[in-house]
Amino acid sequence: MLYYTVVFFVIALIAAFFGFSGIAAGAAEIAKILFFVFLVITIISILVGVFK
Structure with missing residues (x-):
């Protein structure tokens, strides 16, 4: 799961x-969304690591 966080x-x-x-105006919004996905x-x- 940590691998996916690094990829995001x-x-x-x-x-x-x-x-x-x-370069691309829409990419800023995508970056914000991906940042929050990464954070979550x-x-x-x-x-999960703490409770194992």
Whole structure:
């Protein structure tokens, strides 16, 4: 599950780079969504690791 959080984080960073540099306007919104998905998955991964 931690692998997927890293993948989402990298995708969010790439989307943020393109979105905030003016290359693609819609990529900034995608980056925000992916960031929050990454954040939620990270919290879930930490909680699962703590309770195991």
